[in-house]
Amino acid sequence: MGMKTQASKNRYPQDKYCLEAEGVTKNFLLGKRRVVALDDFSARVKEGIVTGLIGPDGAGKTTFMRLVVGLLVPDKGRVTCLGMDSTRDFLQVQTAVGYMPQRFGLYEDLTVQENLDLYADLQGVPRRARPSRYRELMKMTGLGPFTGRLAGRLSGGMKQKLGLACTLIKPPALLILDEPTVGVDPLSRRELWHIVYRQVEEEGMSVLLSTSYLDEAERCQDVILIHEGHFLGQDKPNVFSKALEGHSFMLTPYGGDKRRLQEVLSERPEVIDALILGEKVRLVTVDAMEPQEVKRQLQVGVEFDVHGVEPRFEDAFITLLKKKRESEGRPMVQRAISPSRVAGSRDEEVIVVKDLKRRFGNFYAVKGISFRVKRGEIFGLLGANGAGKSTTFRMLCGLLPASEGELKVAGHNLRRARAKARARIGYMAQRFSLYGGLTTYQNLRFFSSAYGLKGRRQAERIGWALESFDLSNLKDARSGTLPLGYKQRLALAVALMHEPEILFLDEPTSGVDPLARREFWHHINALAEANVTVMVTTHFMEEAEYCDRMVIMSQGEILAAGTPEEMKARFRTPENPNPTMEDAFIALIEMHGQEGSA
Amino acid sequence: MKRRRPRAPGGGISMMRLKGLVKKESYQIIRDPSSIGIAFVLPVVLLFIFGYGVSLDAQHVPMAMVIDKPDQATYDFVSGFGQSEYFSPVIMNNIQEAEEALIQRRIDGIVWLRGNFGRALLSTGNAPIGVIVNGVDANQARITIGYVTGVWIKWLGRFSMEKGRPLDIPAKVDYRIWFNAAVRSRNFLVPGLIAVIMTLIGAMLTAMVIAREWERGTMEALIVSPVKIQEILLGKVIPYFVLGMGGMALSVAMAIFIFHVPLRGSFLALTGGSALFMLTAIFMGLLISQAAGSQFVAGQIAIVVTFLPAFMLSGFVFDIGSMPRAIQWLTHLVAARYFVSILQSIFLAGDIWPIFFSNCLWLVVMGTVFILIIRRKAKKRLE
Secondary structure, eight states: OOOOOOOOOTSSSOEEEEEEEEEEEEEEEETTEEEEEEEEEEEEEETEEEEEEEEOOTHHHHHHHHHTSSSSSEEEEEEEEETTEETTTHHHHHHHEEOOOEEEEEETTHHHHHHHHHHHHTOOOOOHHHHHHHHHHHHHHHHGGGGTSSSGSSHHHHHHHHHHHHHHHOOOOOEEEESTTTTTTTTHHHHHHHHHIIIIIIIIIEEEEOOOOOOOOGGGSSSEEEEEEEEEEOOHHHHHHHTTSSEEEEEEEEGGHHHHHHHHHHHHTTTTEEEEETTEEEESSSSOOOOHHHEEEEEEEOEEEEOOOOOOHHHHHHHHHHHHHHHHTOOOOOOOOOOOOOSSSSSSSSEEEEEEEEEEEEEEEEEEEEEEETTTTTEEEEEESSSSSOOOOOOOOTTSSOOOOEEETTTETTTTOHHHHTTTTEEETTTTOOOOSSSSHHHHHHHHHHTOOOHHHHHHHHHHHHHHHOOOGGTTTTGGSSOOOHHHHHHHHHHTOOOOOOEEEEEEEETTTTHHHHHHHHHHHHHHTOOOOOEESSHHHHTTTTTTTTEEETTTEEEEEHHHHHHHHOOOSSSSSSSHHHHHHHHHHHHOOOOOTO | OOOOOOSSSOSSSSHHHHHHHHHOOOOOHHHHHHHHHHIIIIIHHHHIIIIIIIOOSSSSEEEEEEEOOOHHHHHHHHHHHHTTTTTTEEESSSSHHHHHHHHTTTTTTEEEEETTEEEEEEEEHHOOOEEEEOSHHHHHHHHHHHHHHHHHHHHHHHHHHHTTTOOOOOOOOOOOOOOTOOOOOHHHHHHHHHHHHIIIIIIHHHHHHHHHHHHHHHHHHTTTSSSOOHHHHHHHHHHHHHHHHHHHHHHHHHHHHSSSSOOOOOOOHHHHHHHHHHHHHHHHHHHHHOOOHHHHHHHHHHHHHHIIHHHHHHSSSGGGGGSHHEEEEEHHHHHHHHHHHHHHHHHTTTTOOHHHHHHHHHHHHHHHHHHHHHHHHHHSSOO
16 A cells, blocks of 8 residues: 655755754653653654645643643653754744644633634734734624633634634644644634634745544645654555545445444454444455455355445555554454343333423523334434533433423433433433543443442442453553553443443543544444443544434524434435435435524 | 734733633623622621621620528629629529430530628628639630629729628739720621631632632633633733722721621721732632632532631631640631631720731742742643
8 A cells, every 4th residue: 555654855845944842752650650742753844835734642742732831841852843943942933833722821701802812912913013914803603792701601613713813813833733622612613713724825824733533634735643652653644545545435234234234344354443433334455356256255144235435545544553553562352342132112102201401500511302212223423512512411311400391311210210221321412521540440340339239249230340341450560551442441341340231421432533433333333232221422523423313402492303324315415426424414404494503 | 815824822811811800700700699698698797697696795685693591692793783784683592403404405604602791891891702604605704704704893993882891802803805895706707707708708709719610611612712721810800809898898898887897997998908819819719720620619618718717817717826826827828818817906905006917928929939839830731
């Protein structure tokens, strides 16, 4: 495969670079453990384009950006930014660069205008130049009507746009954005990208932008891939995906046994990646082949229809990661968690929600929603931050009483028999609420005791968890110091200790690396196979594709319900024959005349 | 594109950046109820508690009077006690009953006039009395004994005058109390309390607001802007200095107009000393915020290293002179100690320049040390 992982140096011989990193190494001490954030990392950023720094959480993206602006000092190697040494001349670098940290420093008790004034003062923008610059920025960000509002009262998307406006108040030569789109609804995300590109096109600005969303890589003009502190590759995004031309397929199983098909396929040596998407399975193979060859070579006992599809950036990233791991002698092993089967018919409705409302003061966070979930289904609750999905979720888990409406989980009315219903459900909270000070083993023991397991049964379940989630080696490690992927595994193990028949997952995989996400969904599919009902909330459009059925929520209401395929099919147009889930989501929000960011 | 090759942000402090920071901080103070609370509500509450609630004076102490043989003289003596504002005498029949009452804490002490009181008074002009005091609170006990002695000697003097006979006791105590003639502990506590309040505003508030900037991620965006570290520091010092002096003015006004503490020194000395202490306290706050990572830790450190020592080791309540030698040495590290001394002398004695300047000198030394450490440690870096 022609992927250039090394020789990125003279790809653009006539190009100028605004940023060059050579052999940068940076270590941190985490407790007593030494963590390598960057390991001999080299990359160059070209002038006048948008370069993406792409990698999962904990890959070293933030460390790299902080090194560039001189907030950190490298242990080894050097970073040159706009011709200046980032370590030695960091004061000059900071003056020339516009840097927007991940949690941008908006003062929440200051208004939009006061925040702008502060950054204009700090950047030394002359007073005469301000009114026109403000007007320009407000028009670009759409924040004009909100200049008197406190920044703390803005939505996540508006906050990010204000942060960007503050960073751009004096147009910098190089704009560095650390995960600007995290926690931002799809509509605002699009607007942010639009603003970034305007800077490049109209001002000739250079941009370095980090993200853990792989679908955003395709919006960059050049991407640097980073994983576990290592440089994985750098090129134009379509070069990465082009290299996989002929490797990607969409399989439609006859009889709808998509889970079995996916499971068997992912164990075959010819297969790099097999992923459930709605009713279909997306396949990436090691070698390029014709669709007919796929059918012939991969006889897996499940009949399917196959056609070739455009490779995505994510396919390339997964391929790179897997090859790297194999070359390091630690290939991915899919472990089976072999859950025990939950009795009951798959037609039984285990979650029934009817006219559910939740009021906080005068404000209805949930305005009368209804849906039903059958046993063994994976059901998604999709929506931007503030759509009301977390509130709905908390009511379903019995953490928050409903104001009005019917709410039945596992046959128990949650408004009356909350404790009974709760014993039948497992809950994995956002950011994995584990006790960071306890070891892996102690967390397992604590949570299993909390669910009433004891004696032999408890020992058995702990043994099962350590074995099936490959946590035995980390039994005595403090869970707070575990890498994100392991925390996620442990959190899932903890939620499954008492073998619940319904599993609630709150934003389960945002930010974890794509391999860990696949492993996670592999387990979730196995659970669904065993009749466990799974309910997922997410603002992450891709994750929604793994669901059997879903609802899209906005401002406390359900805008649409159906399978992922149905959702996307509704918005198929001649101009956009293959809409993504994000396209569907944005179209829905716009159709309902709601401003996604308000 | 134009290649901007910016020069290092050298030279002096930019007024534009500094004004921007001060303005921002002021908005935050005005909109954050907890800053206003610490600066203006807390002083009022503390002053009322200490001004009215806590008193180191003995007043209306319940005392049992046990009189073995009542006669004209004992009647006269007891009524003398009744007139004193320090005591509420209770007549009891015998010493056993009084002791019982003392154990039950219904009374704080016993005055026992034995059977020979009247005779001794008439024969020698000197009549001993027995005094039993509950010594659990040593301070209160000592004050009570002092007052009983005072009442007794006064009564003896008056009695012998009436009888036209010189008093036959070894030495006659004739005392005058200086600086606080009414011996009101309020006059002494309130100025000390102002030092404690200002420590709180200066050190705790400043430490917490900087820690808050780290916690909320605003500091990272701030330090990568062209701002200079001196400007960030000044941008904190100026608004909190103004806020602290406002709290100070409020406390002084309350001390003078509500608690009627005399102000014998000049406003100039008061303002100068306060300004100096305010700066030292703010520098302590800055230093703490550099060491602490979170608001919570900053608050805890500020309480332990500034507020509690200001309370206990500054001489505000407890006299430094009567502390063990080692603790006395320790009090030299407490900035509030110097300010308490300045305040108490300005309020109760006047402008005593040697005291004023020697204490100011100590404050200058401490403030300088703090600011030097802060400058060394403050970096536009995350490590």
